[in-house]
Amino acid sequence: MSTFIAFTIFGLFSGAAYAIVASGLTLTYTTTRVFNIAHGALGMVMSFVFWDVSVRQGLPPLPALLLVVGVIAPATGWFIQRFVARGLGDAPVSVSLVVTVALLVACIGTAQQIWPPAARTVKPFFPNSSFTIAGTNVTAHQALTIVLSGVVAAGLYGLLTRTRVGTAMRASVDNPELLRLFGGRPDTVAALSWAIGTSLAALGGILLVSQVGLDYYALTLLVISAFAAAVFGRLKSLPLTFAGGMALGLAEAYAKGYLPTDGLLSKVGNVIAPLFLFAVVIGMPQTQLRIGQVKGIVTAPVPSLRASAGWGAALVLGMAVYTAGMGEADLLLLGTAATYAIVMLSLVLLTGYGGHVSLGQFTFAGVGALTYAKLDEPNLVGLLVSALVAGAVGALVALPVIRLTGLYLALATLAFAVLMDKLVFQADFAFGFGGALTAERLSILGTRIESTQGYVLVMVVFFVLTAIALLTLRRGVLGRLLIALRDSPAACGTLGLDARWFRVGLFGLSAAIAGLAGGLFAGLRGTIGAADFQFFSSLTLLLFAVVFGVTSVTGALLGGYGLMQLPVQQSENPGVAGLLFVVISVAAILLARNPNGIASYVFRLGRLLEERYGTQVRARVPDLAGLGLPGRRDRSAATSAQDEDVWDEDADNLALIGDPGHTRSLEGTDGSPASRVDGRPEGPEGRGAHVAARG
Amino acid sequence: MSLLEVDHVVVQFGGVTAVNEATFGAEAGTITGLIGPNGAGKTTCFNVISGLQRPTRGQVRLDGRAVTRMPVHRRSKRGVGRTFQRLEAFGSLTVRENVRVARDIAGGARGLVRRSGADVDALLERVGIAAYADERADSIPTGTARLLELARCLAGSPRLLLLDEPSSGLDETETDAFGELLRDLASDGVAVLMVEHDMDLVMGVCDTIHVLDFGTVIASGEPADIRTDPLVQKAYLGYSDEGGEGDSWDATLADLPPVAHLDRGHEDDLTTVLPIADGRSAR
Numbered sequence: 001m002s003t004f005i006a007f008t009i010f011g012l013f014s015g016a017a018y019a020i021v022a023s024g025l026t027l028t029y030t031t032t033r034v035f036n037i038a039h040g041a042l043g044m045v046m047s048f049v050f051w052d053v054s055v056r057q058g059l060p061p062l063p064a065l066l067l068v069v070g071v072i073a074p075a076t077g078w079f080i081q082r083f084v085a086r087g088l089g090d091a092p093v094s095v096s097l098v099v100t101v102a103l104l105v106a107c108i109g110t111a112q113q114i115w116p117p118a119a120r121t122v123k124p125f126f127p128n129s130s131f132t133i134a135g136t137n138v139t140a141h142q143a144l145t146i147v148l149s150g151v152v153a154a155g156l157y158g159l160l161t162r163t164r165v166g167t168a169m170r171a172s173v174d175n176p177e178l179l180r181l182f183g184g185r186p187d188t189v190a191a192l193s194w195a196i197g198t199s200l201a202a203l204g205g206i207l208l209v210s211q212v213g214l215d216y217y218a219l220t221l222l223v224i225s226a227f228a229a230a231v232f233g234r235l236k237s238l239p240l241t242f243a244g245g246m247a248l249g250l251a252e253a254y255a256k257g258y259l260p261t262d263g264l265l266s267k268v269g270n271v272i273a274p275l276f277l278f279a280v281v282i283g284m285p286q287t288q289l290r291i292g293q294v295k296g297i298v299t300a301p302v303p304s305l306r307a308s309a310g311w312g313a314a315l316v317l318g319m320a321v322y323t324a325g326m327g328e329a330d331l332l333l334l335g336t337a338a339t340y341a342i343v344m345l346s347l348v349l350l351t352g353y354g355g356h357v358s359l360g361q362f363t364f365a366g367v368g369a370l371t372y373a374k375l376d377e378p379n380l381v382g383l384l385v386s387a388l389v390a391g392a393v394g395a396l397v398a399l400p401v402i403r404l405t406g407l408y409l410a411l412a413t414l415a416f417a418v419l420m421d422k423l424v425f426q427a428d429f430a431f432g433f434g435g436a437l438t439a440e441r442l443s444i445l446g447t448r449i450e451s452t453q454g455y456v457l458v459m460v461v462f463f464v465l466t467a468i469a470l471l472t473l474r475r476g477v478l479g480r481l482l483i484a485l486r487d488s489p490a491a492c493g494t495l496g497l498d499a500r501w502f503r504v505g506l507f508g509l510s511a512a513i514a515g516l517a518g519g520l521f522a523g524l525r526g527t528i529g530a531a532d533f534q535f536f537s538s539l540t541l542l543l544f545a546v547v548f549g550v551t552s553v554t555g556a557l558l559g560g561y562g563l564m565q566l567p568v569q570q571s572e573n574p575g576v577a578g579l580l581f582v583v584i585s586v587a588a589i590l591l592a593r594n595p596n597g598i599a600s601y602v603f604r605l606g607r608l609l610e611e612r613y614g615t616q617v618r619a620r621v622p623d624l625a626g627l628g629l630p631g632r633r634d635r636s637a638a639t640s641a642q643d644e645d646v647w648d649e650d651a652d653n654l655a656l657i658g659d660p661g662h663t664r665s666l667e668g669t670d671g672s673p674a675s676r677v678d679g680r681p682e683g684p685e686g687r688g689a690h691v692a693a694r695g
Numbered sequence: 696m697s698l699l700e701v702d703h704v705v706v707q708f709g710g711v712t713a714v715n716e717a718t719f720g721a722e723a724g725t726i727t728g729l730i731g732p733n734g735a736g737k738t739t740c741f742n743v744i745s746g747l748q749r750p751t752r753g754q755v756r757l758d759g760r761a762v763t764r765m766p767v768h769r770r771s772k773r774g775v776g777r778t779f780q781r782l783e784a785f786g787s788l789t790v791r792e793n794v795r796v797a798r799d800i801a802g803g804a805r806g807l808v809r810r811s812g813a814d815v816d817a818l819l820e821r822v823g824i825a826a827y828a829d830e831r832a833d834s835i836p837t838g839t840a841r842l843l844e845l846a847r848c849l850a851g852s853p854r855l856l857l858l859d860e861p862s863s864g865l866d867e868t869e870t871d872a873f874g875e876l877l878r879d880l881a882s883d884g885v886a887v888l889m890v891e892h893d894m895d896l897v898m899g900v901c902d903t904i905h906v907l908d909f910g911t912v913i914a915s916g917e918p919a920d921i922r923t924d925p926l927v928q929k930a931y932l933g934y935s936d937e938g939g940e941g942d943s944w945d946a947t948l949a950d951l952p953p954v955a956h957l958d959r960g961h962e963d964d965l966t967t968v969l970p971i972a973d974g975r976s977a978r
Contacts, residue, residue: 477799480788480792480795480796480799481796481799481800483785483787483788484785484788484793484796486787487784487785487786487787487788488783488784488785490747490767490779490783491779491783491784491785491844491847492768492796492800493746493747493766493767493768493771494745494746494747494767494768494771494775494776494777495768495771495776495796495797495800495801495847495848495850495851496768496769496771496772496800496801496851497768497800498766498768498769499768
């Protein structure tokens, strides 16, 4: 009985802390419509600040707590609202998700930069005081946490119901424009709610840090618990959010106490929060289709099949030349870049075309890799099976949340990624705890590709084929439906499209592409383990995809190369490892509203070069079109308004060659695989201008 | 039996009753107007009929069969098409592609097979926006976008057409042409149900008019009856012209800014807070 009470008290303690963190999340979400994925990461940074102020600089714990929670955290929250999150509530969910994911990565980078990895401990408050309830020892810290959660609950209730600013906050939920017209200041309200929200994240983080330990990721992950509690409160009810937090804390405590200590079940205790999140997301009532205004995203035209095939061939040839005589280590890095690029293609489909965000895309790659590693003498069929298994898993993740949209779908993928990371991948039937599996190289038509160079080229071929398949899909009926569904789900519904199954198919296909990449990656590396597919990788993957352009296969290629470079640069320059995270996050924040990313600037540069040097280059190489590069086509065919299939024709911007006057009218020569990976133009010399022009 | 029957439908949002025991219908081959002051619940009724909003109580029937709990896309397959007051065009696609998407969806699995685009162009021609075929839908004028939504609906050959303020953004000539198009559709057997603030258009083309106020149908009948109904005048003007000779509608039409004209700039948030005549705040 006394153990039960002990677990209960422990559960109430962590539940109280979760409730504090979650209430901050709910407050920010309800007043600004921004779901802050970085909420836990902010708490993590504030816990580091607290350590710095109290342990390193020697301020007594309570004044340090007041300083962090009362001054530094609210100032940070205010700053973030002003310069990062402003106006984000009106943007599509995918944009606000990307921005707050960037914020999360920036928080981790900042913490790593300012406080490099080292052993740090934070003591509980009043470490020597405790008392006894029903024969069970209760520390003063635990009691303080529980009391503080009550204070927070009462304080928030009073703020929202008894004060003018609280009324304005609630009004802001319904209609910020209306609030402005009646003399309210929605921006002030938003800044205040971010300030309070960040304070609460800080308070919760600091109260938990003595328990969890001062760790970049463990504290950031606490946000899953907060998400679960907040979603339990339907993202609007504070009392339910508190109840959700408490229930989660208790469930975790009892799981620790009563689940068996070995076998798979012993690990379940670590994943109660993502399980709980998954469960509450599934239990959410059906989302009403939102009716809004005409939205459109300007993306570049899609190149024709001939053009993409030509540039694909150019890429493969260029890589063949480039990799000749390359060392094993560099080849492995290039293969890794190809893996990332293919996973990013899956995001082009899901996010770029479909407008959905996955926070666990790398996990699907892990599923593909795991399947592949289990195969004996893997061949093309085996690779296909790996992709299909990943696709089926992706569809299964989307299936229970079929009725929901945007945010909840993304949260489901996050919960799934953490679940796989902490539970399934480490299980004995998978990679095993801290273990790894060996995987053989792929065999094609009975020949095993032993040389790493050959294998990397095969990966490039797979990238090209996948890219061409995606572009073909985009040009056709399905691509048009995808865009339509992204622009207006409500209109698609009233036109008779069952968006739910469409969405499941989209998720499945996207996961299958990621699984394909995972299978190829396993074959490349030879050994593969759970550590290769940590959920955090999916977040950086998403950021790189957005920064380099999530709407084009060119962006995927550039992004894959960039993501491969990140750890390389970090290990070469350990002094700025954290800073690199911050840089990419800031880039993602700046570019989040432009989904075409860096790729669009590459296209622009290409057009500039084309305009300036195109004529001269063509004069020297008169028979360009006959060299097997993307073919020439007459511009008049491309502009014909009555063409049967506009996508087939108008995108063939190669027709621009020889007609520089038209280049201005193009918004980008998006979509075709980029032909530069290393800065060296491939193919015969003198074609650099065209290469760049085509992206 | 009417094609569409809305039967004692109630919609509550929290404590607010947006639609209160509304009962009306629409017949095949006729044009029915649904009018009322801002905030009367017209668009909510459309959401209930098309399936975007589940009613708190009451029933919606098509051909006598209840469809109240049927999801949006299946109602569409049964012939319900609608346009939106706040536009829902596919902004990233061109006008022609917008209609092609609708045709692809309506064609089901057969829609995946490429077909000629001639029918799509014919539709654009019919609603009078062929000139915009290659423009992106987020760059065309509001009135044109409304016509685009109509063309998109027609691609699915609906039997019941719900038009939410279709003429706002159109000039006088365009509105006249639009009225003729509606008559045309009705003579093809389509049941047209239209929320509209242009009283000339409503009075000119509708066979039947239902007037909604505070979510309740306060009057139903032919245009001539609605014109003189004292309850209707009270709803619109805040007072009834009972002492008058009856035909005061035209005389007072100019006094109807909150209803007849202001709402045209539907993107303008100002309209949503202007108090309407009887002192209620719209919205």
